[in-house]
Amino acid sequence: MAKKIRCRWEQDKRLLVNPDGQAFPCCYLSNNYYQSTVYEERGTYDELPDGHKANIEHPVMAAYFECQDEYNVFKTDVNDILTSQWFTETLPNSWDSDETVHFQCKRMCEIDE
Amino acid sequence: MKNTYKDHYRRGDLIMWVDLSTYCNAGCPQCHRTKLIGHTTEDWLPLVQWSLQTFVEAFPINTLHHYARWEFCGTWGDPLMNKDLFGIVQYIIDNSTARIQINTNGSIRDANWWWDFGVMGGNRLQVWFDIDGTTQDMHSLYRQKTNLDKIKENVEAYCATNAEACAMTIVFKHNQDYLWDIHDMIRGLGVKGKLIFAESNRFYHQDYHDSWNIAGELVRLEQATLNGDHPLLNDEVPIRDHKWRKKFVADGNKTNDYW
Numbered sequence: 299m300a301k302k303i304r305c306r307w308e309q310d311k312r313l314l315v316n317p318d319g320q321a322f323p324c325c326y327l328s329n330n331y332y333q334s335t336v337y338e339e340r341g342t343y344d345e346l347p348d349g350h351k352a353n354i355e356h357p358v359m360a361a362y363f364e365c366q367d368e369y370n371v372f373k374t375d376v377n378d379i380l381t382s383q384w385f386t387e388t389l390p391n392s393w394d395s396d397e398t399v400h401f402q403c404k405r406m407c408e409i410d411e
Numbered sequence: 412m413k414n415t416y417k418d419h420y421r422r423g424d425l426i427m428w429v430d431l432s433t434y435c436n437a438g439c440p441q442c443h444r445t446k447l448i449g450h451t452t453e454d455w456l457p458l459v460q461w462s463l464q465t466f467v468e469a470f471p472i473n474t475l476h477h478y479a480r481w482e483f484c485g486t487w488g489d490p491l492m493n494k495d496l497f498g499i500v501q502y503i504i505d506n507s508t509a510r511i512q513i514n515t516n517g518s519i520r521d522a523n524w525w526w527d528f529g530v531m532g533g534n535r536l537q538v539w540f541d542i543d544g545t546t547q548d549m550h551s552l553y554r555q556k557t558n559l560d561k562i563k564e565n566v567e568a569y570c571a572t573n574a575e576a577c578a579m580t581i582v583f584k585h586n587q588d589y590l591w592d593i594h595d596m597i598r599g600l601g602v603k604g605k606l607i608f609a610e611s612n613r614f615y616h617q618d619y620h621d622s623w624n625i626a627g628e629l630v631r632l633e634q635a636t637l638n639g640d641h642p643l644l645n646d647e648v649p650i651r652d653h654k655w656r657k658k659f660v661a662d663g664n665k666t667n668d669y670w
Contacts, residue, residue: 308414308415308416308419309414310426311414311419311424311425311426311479312425312426312427312428312482313416313425313426313427313428314428314429314430315427315428315429315430315469316430316486317430317431317432317433317457317459317460317461317487317488318459319469323416325486328486329443329486332487333455336455336456336457337455340455342455371469371470372465372468372469375474376420376469376470376474376477377417377420377474377477380415380416380417380420381417385415385416385417386415386417390415
């Protein structure tokens with residue numbers, strides 16, 4: 299049976315906004331991101347567990363991090379966030395292949411087609 | 412055809428989950444903001460909260476029609492710790508038709524505040540209270556630093572309004588034999604909404620979880636042994652539980668909504 303990613307939070311129509319204003323499709327991506335950015339700001343990134351680093355250094359999250367202000371509700375209109383490249387292309391396109399999918403998406407939102 | 416976030420936004424049925432505060436009054440041992448020793452806040456976590464002004468700036472009045480529901484659950488803190496929560500909820504109530512769902516340990520503020528909050532929110536407000544026992548010891552073995560009597564007073568005051576009250580009970584070995592008693596106590600407080608009983612799924616490597624309170628005393632939580640075999644565990648599966656995938660496949664395209 300073929301597998302595919304169906305984003306649970308998107309299907310539930312639910313968007314998450316972190317305490318720092320960053321918008322995410324789910325807590326599985328956002329929680330590690332929030333902790334990682336705090337460590338990064340404090341210069342203690344190296345102290346993060348390897349799992350956290352792998353999460354944030356994955357190409358999908360690296361692309362988010364690179365333009366993070368574009369996904370922050372304090373800095374960008376929500377409509378612009380939701381029509382941004384990351385939300386409309388980078389993330390959903392990453393689900394097309396095992397090579398590109400983020401492991402949290404695969405772990406939490408992979409279903410039998 | 413698959414609906415995307417921008418579709419939901421344009422249709423006005425987007426649900427916004429906002430983490431309004433990283434402050435919390437409790438020290439639940441299996442919460443990722445809690446240190447295992449002392450049940451205090453993890454050192455790395457910055458203590459921040461949104462103000463009404465920042466909320467309005469992020470979500471101006473002319474955009475509120477895009478949202479069907481707001482959820483203030485709190486990944487890193489309890490939303491009731493936000494000093495502007497009343498004003499934020501009132502802003503949504505006064506300027507939109509959206510509903511608001513809040514999850515809290517309920518051991519914050521007093522009965523008068525909860526009465527006013529319920530009156531203001533009316534039937535568009537739904538609060539989920541976390542209640543894990545019928546006695547202080549049973550309840551606070553997990554809900555460390557919370558006061559069951561205070562929670563009961565707050566719940567009763569809130570339930571006397573038109574707002575909706577629901578409750579969530581995390582099931583461990585220490586309370587698994589008292590689920591009907593907890594159920595009856597919660598109903599007796601006036602909670603008419605949904606009750607969810609869910610076994611803790613935060614035992615990762617062993618069937619117990621050790622932490623130490625501020626006095627240095629060992630707090631051992633043991634995994635429930637019901638394995639779903641209890642009438643109160645059968646029909647309500649929390650939508651944010653990892654079991655979602657099974658539920659999703661079983662139910663096809665249907666989502667299991669709280670409301």
